[in-house]
Amino acid sequence: MICPASQISKFLLTLLIIILLFYFYMDFNLYLRLQNYPLDNDNSSAITYEKVTWLSCRINPLCEVTVKGVLxxxxxxxxxxxxxxxxxxxxxxxxxxxxxxxxxxxxxxxxxxxxxxxxxxxxxxxxxxxxxxxxxxxxxxxxxxxxxxxxxxxxxxxxxxxxxxxxxxxxxxxxxxxxxxxxxxxxxxxxPPRRGYILLSTTSDSKEPNILHSFKVTVKKVAKTVCCFSLQLIISSTAWNRYIALYQDLLENYDLPGVDKVKQCDVFKNSFFFFVAWLWRVINIHNLLHLLLLSIFCDKLWEFLRNTQYVGYGVLISVVCITEINIIDIKNFIFYSLNETEIV
Structure with missing residues (x-):
């Protein structure tokens, strides 16, 4: 044995915390990138950004920022x-x-x-x-x-x-x-996971309590829980791909007049758009699979599936509703001059 299991657990926990901190740091830099160097289709903002970053644009994901990248x-x-x-x-x-x-x-x-x-x-x-x-x-x-x-x-x-x-x-x-x-x-x-434990008795000549597993979770329950998570993956994938298509049509359409291109850049600078995009970074199908794999790696698979069985639907529906509102607002904002309607 290389080292105690507790030491390995501490190392993995520390590594996970470092990774999360790295993600938040990169998100902060992505937000600054959008605020100071808006997207374009002639690569000029990427060239400008490369002059102020320590990492070459050949491997820096923040140089070429796109709708899909943000989501x-x-x-x-x-x-x-x-x-x-x-x-x-x-x-x-x-x-x-x-x-x-x-x-x-x-x-x-x-x-x-x-x-x-x-x-x-x-x-x-x-x-x-x-x-x-x-x-x-x-x-x-x-x-x-x-x-x-x-x-x-x-x-x-x-x-x-x-x-x-x-x-x-x-x-x-x-x-x-x-x-x-x-x-x-x-x-x-x-x-099959077990629902819990029953303390039978503790004898005076033994410090160890007698514990009995209550009963195993049925295969039907397992199938239901796995299907619930699978359906969440399908909903997340369908919605995420749909919103990538919609946002690309709205924000990466370079055939629009100059005034509407300015509005596209304004949307990318908008904090609410960044918040909506960040939500999809957390709940899109890729990240849900990463969380599933993490639960398998930590031997907490059943706990993860059980805890997300119904909560996951509430989160997905909430983010979908917020995104629909954001898309309507963006459409009204970008095409205001074309529709000649006032947004209240």
Missing amino acids: LDHTNYYVFGPLVQIIDNILRISDIKWITPNSISFFHIFVAILSAKCVTSHSLTYRRIGVLLFEIRTWLDDLDGHVARVRKHIKGERSEIGTAGYYIDGICDAVGCTALIIGVFVFLRNN
């Missing part, structure tokens, strides 16, 4: 995205013609299936290996989008909605997530 979860945007760029700079994957974005998408399906197989194991070590494999799958998901954008000379995170690659990537992601959920269900079915 993307912290791990993908601040960790996996730059890591993909670094690996591509070293291996030149995007220059290898026989490696296509679609082939990468198909490959990470097999990584997800292997991950799900590990998640079903009785051994916590194997389940943790499964978590790491699924995070590799997520990195590969970032890689296929990166390769596609490089070959099309597209800067920053963007969704090319309606293209064949968009749908293939979505299908492969859905298959991979489904494999993970099946793995979670199989593990809980084979290792």
Whole structure:
């Protein structure tokens, strides 16, 4: 044994706190980036921003800020995205013609299936290996989008909605997530959680109390709980992709007159828009999967699923309502001069 389990737990907790602090620090810098260097389509703001940042724009996610980037979860945007760029700079994957974005998408399906197989194991070590494999799958998901954008000379995170690659990537992601959920269900079915403990008695000659497990959670209950979380993933994914499409149409439409382009920049500077985007960074499907994987890694899977079973719906519905209001306000603000209607 390398070191006591308690020391490992303290190390992992410290690492988690450092990561969260890093995410908040980057969010603060992202907010300043939007306030001082608005988006454009001629790359001038990225060049200007590179002069005041210590990190090269080749790996700095804050240089090329897009709608999708602002709505993307912290791990993908601040960790996996730059890591993909670094690996591509070293291996030149995007220059290898026989490696296509679609082939990468198909490959990470097999990584997800292997991950799900590990998640079903009785051994916590194997389940943790499964978590790491699924995070590799997520990195590969970032890689296929990166390769596609490089070959099309597209800067920053963007969704090319309606293209064949968009749908293939979505299908492969859905298959991979489904494999993970099946793995979670199989593990809980084979290792049903217990509802609690019963203290039977404590004898005078023994300091240890006699404890009996009450009863196991039924397979039906496990299936219901897993299905509830799966439906939350579907709702989150559907809504998140819908709002990326709507915000891209509103804020990255470069065919608008000059006065409306100024309004687009004003929206990006708006604190309420940033707040709404930040909410989606927390509850989009990628981050929900990260939280699920974290619960598996910490051996708290059932507790996580049980605690989010109904609360998750309330959070999702609330954020959807807030976002719909924000989109209506943005439409009215940007196209005010065209509609010639006064906003109250």
